[in-house]
Amino acid sequence: MRNTLLENAFKFAHEGIVITDEHQKIVDINDAVQQLTGYTRSELIGSNPQILSTESQNKVLNQTIWQSLQRNGFWHGEVSNKRKDGSHYTARLSVKRIYALGKVFYLGHLSDITADRKYRAVLSDLILNRNSHQILNKNRLENEFSRMSSIADVNNENLVVAFMDLDEFKAINDIHGKVAADNLLDQIPQRVRSVLSETDSILRYGGDEFVLIIGGIQNHAIASETIQKVLSVIANPFTVNDVPVMVTASVGYTLYPEDNGSLDTLIRHADQCMYKAKLDGKSTVFAYDPDEEVQITERNQQLREIANAIKDDQFVLFFQPKVTLSTGYIFGFEALIRWQHPQKGLLFPDKFIEQVYDTELEVSLGQWVIRQALKQLAQWQQAGYDYQLSINLTAYHLSTSEFFDWFKNQIKQFPNIDTRRFQIEILESNRLSDLSQISNVVEFCKSEFGITTALDDFGTGYSSLTHIRVLPVDVVKVDQSFVRRMLTEPEDCKIVEGVIALAQSFNIQVIAEGVESIAHGEVLLAMGCNQAQGYALAKPLPIEQLMKFLDAYQPFRQWCALSGLLKNQKQARLSLFYFYLTYWVHQLQERLFAEPEIKTEWPITQLSESHCGIWLEKARYHHYLDNAMLEQINQLHQSIFQAGNDLLASYLAGDIHASRAGYTAQETAFQSALSKLQNLIKRMAD
Ligand code: C2E
Ligand code: MG
Ligand code: MG
Secondary structure (H helix, E strand, O other): OHHHHHHHHHHHOOOEEEEEEOOOOEEEEOHHHHHHHOOOHHHHOOOOHHHHEOOOOOHHHHHHHHHHHHHHOEEEEEEEEEOOOOOEEEEEEEEEEEEEOOEEEEEEEEEEOHHHHHHHHHHHHHHHHHHHHHHHHHHHHHHHHHHHHHHHHHHOOEEEEEEEEEOOHHHHHHHHOHHHHHHHHHHHHHHHHOOOOOOOEEEEEEOOEEEEEEEEEOOHHHHHHHHHHHHHHHHOOEEEOOEEEOOOEEEEEEEEOOOOOOHHHHHHHHHHHHHHHHHOOOOOEEEOOHHHHHHHHHHHHHHHHHHHHHHOOOEEEEEEEEEEOOOOEEEEEEEEEEEEEOOOEEEOHHHOHHHHOOOHHHHHHHHHHHHHHHHHHHHHHHOOOOOEEEEEEEHHHHHOOOHHHHHHHHHHOOOOOOHHHEEEEEEOHHHOOOHHHHHHHHHHHHHHHOOEEEEEEEOOOOOHHHHHHHOOOOEEEEOHHHHHHOOOOHHHHHHHHHHHHHHHHOOOEEEEEOOOOHHHHHHHHHHOOOEEEOOOOOOOEOHHHHHHHHHHOOOOHHHHOOHHHHOOHHHHHHHHHHHHHHHHHHHHHHHHHOOOOOOOOOOOOOHHHOHHHHHHHHHHHHOOOOHHHHHHHHHHHHHHHHHHHHHHHHHHOOOHHHHHHHHHHHHHHHHHHHHHHHHHHHHHHO
């Protein structure tokens, strides 16, 4: 049984098996040898195995094999063989000396590896060829770069290092075939050289990629112009196999020495920009900006730092009081984030908040703020305080699909909290194109939790008007930049007035931020805005200081005294005029008595451009008051405005002492005119 098995194994083995006796005479072969060599069994038996090898397989190899067998009883290697029909093949041969029936035999295994060898040869040829081609060009590029950069250094000029890749070249390969495609590639350098100077270089870098080094470049504009020329010359049809073929290219480039690295680095930068050019729609140029690279690295580093800071609890919330002007009641606070940086100290949002936008940290930071604020609100409520707490969230964060479930989950962790005192200020709503999602969230927050929402920084975004109409918000926050400047800039004043009127017409509450003085509050009240927040009251404070502030807090009586204005529009309008004029006199005094080199705001000297002038114009147009009254007011204003302007003129003429003395002399007259105005206002209350 075993013998039959062995016989079959011998007979049907895939490899050729040749057995010779100690005199190198073949005593047996299997079927595979017959198939491989073309000889029959009977032709081979009794022959010397050399019959299988080629003439070129020199005697030395045969001797080596034989000697190795004598000495070691084993040989293994490749041989060059010949078939009966004369064709050659490469075989792997292993021969082993064996002993059987008391005699020495040699057992040889033979397999055809011709195909394998051929494949490897092609492969290594390919690799060798490509590499050597590339190495050669790389060396040439290095030489060219070193030559041209020295010239550029001497001439104080720039060098363009450009990376060019043909667009959709694979399609040309597929449609026209490899030979035609290669032919086209060969034509490229010549074409490109026609628009460059003789000393510039273009070298093939790989497949359909080329590197260009162009000298004598003064600036980016010229660099880009030169490359545009290259692109247009390439865009002209090529003739390949008598057929016109069109191709375009994308180019990225960098300017040496503005970008001052090794050639490898410059090529890498140009390559990155070429990729951007591809993304930009191909057939175009993209320039490398070294500053951008620095910015990107810095930003990434800062983002890592911010992510760690969230983990390490380095952020804190400060709280800025919000007040009802007419009562002086502090009804709540805005939570504003700060970064207690271990090295840099306390950082304000302008140092880090923009950086997190459009990254996943935008959401992480928002989540941190929500958690902290809920905790704070819960603590206040437990202590019996009924404060409202508002937080800032970006419109993007609110619009993420996970927001509402995540938020609900957080709220669940504070089962006793009255969420009606929680408010979300929506930031950057102009970054959001789809308002429907955010509108749903605002609606949900209100219906499920009674949470109110405010549109922050109102007036700054392009689409604020749409937002007030589309989003079901409860409050509009007039942006602090307008509020802060409203007393000195009539244009800002108009915006504040406009926003307040807009909010009122939509029946939405309005709050002004950036209230830096009593006068700001007075004007706002006269305009109909009764809620405010700003440095006049308090800056954002850490929690411990906030508690101390609240203990010591005394409402401003000037604001409380104006509560009646909210009910009497006529009185409010005239009060507004009174505040404008009072502020004008205040500015006049500040200017005249400050040292000339100290910068203070100049009172506006052009009637039509001043707050009072604009007010008078409007009052006449809308018939706010009867004509007699209006004329009386006009006279009062005129007396102050004219005298004030005369004083400013003499101040400007260098007669500083005289102008100051003039003011002191007329101060009583100014005050009495203002008092008359106040009396008119009071009379309106009756
Ligand atoms: P915002 O939400 O409009 O906050 C009002 C900003 O105005 C605050 O600046 C506040 O300190 C400042 N401010 C208030 N009253 C006055 C004033 O009378 N005069 C002046 N000059 N400034 C006043 P802050 O705290 O530096 O915050 C700046 C911005 O950073 C915020 O503007 C908000 O857009 C953003 N921000 C603050 N906290 C957060 C937060 O937790 N998350 C997000 N995403 N953004 C936040
Ligand atoms: Mg805010
Ligand atoms: Mg704001």
